[in-house]
Amino acid sequence: MYSEKVMEHFTTPRNVGEIKDADGIGEVGNAKCGDIMKIYLKIENDIIKDVKFKTFGCGAAIATSSIATELIKGKTVEEALKLTNKAVVEALDGLPPQKIHCSVLAEEAVKAAIEDYKKKHNK
Ligand code: FES
Numbered sequence: 001m002y003s004e005k006v007m008e009h010f011t012t013p014r015n016v017g018e019i020k021d022a023d024g025i026g027e028v029g030n031a032k033c034g035d036i037m038k039i040y041l042k043i044e045n046d047i048i049k050d051v052k053f054k055t056f057g058c059g060a061a062i063a064t065s066s067i068a069t070e071l072i073k074g075k076t077v078e079e080a081l082k083l084t085n086k087a088v089v090e091a092l093d094g095l096p097p098q099k100i101h102c103s104v105l106a107e108e109a110v111k112a113a114i115e116d117y118k119k120k121h122n123k
Contacts, residue, residue: 002059003093005067010059013066015073017052024117028108030101035061037109039069043117046077053109060099064106067091072110077117083110 002010019040029036035057042050051073053065068088072080085103089095095103117123 009063009066015069024113026112039109039113060102068106
């Protein structure tokens with residue numbers, strides 16, 4: 001059902017945890033499945049220097065958060081804002097149709113964290 005990439009990110013997720021003095025924090029949830037995803041960003045000179053996540057959810061939600069953190073680390077804020085759930089699914093070599101919403105959660109969490117950063121820093 002899952003690609004090797006998904007299984008790998010589920011069993012050994014990257015960038016798990018939280019950033020104490022984060023510049024932006026985004027928390028989103030899916031009302032239907034009840035899963036929650038939280039992303040922390042450390043931003044310097046508009047570059048995402050560090051990113052961590054905490055996800056209380058299904059295996060696909062953990063895998064999508066993990067790959068999303070990898071996709072935006074080192075990118076500019078504007079580049080990270082362009083992250084789509086489609087890019088997340090592609091980077092994981094696909095997801096089953098009933099798990100696509102987990103990738104949407106990852107896109108939303110990244111966007112929410114950037115919005116929080118912009119709000120706090122008057123950007
Ligand atoms: Fe809802 Fe995965 S089942 S985020």
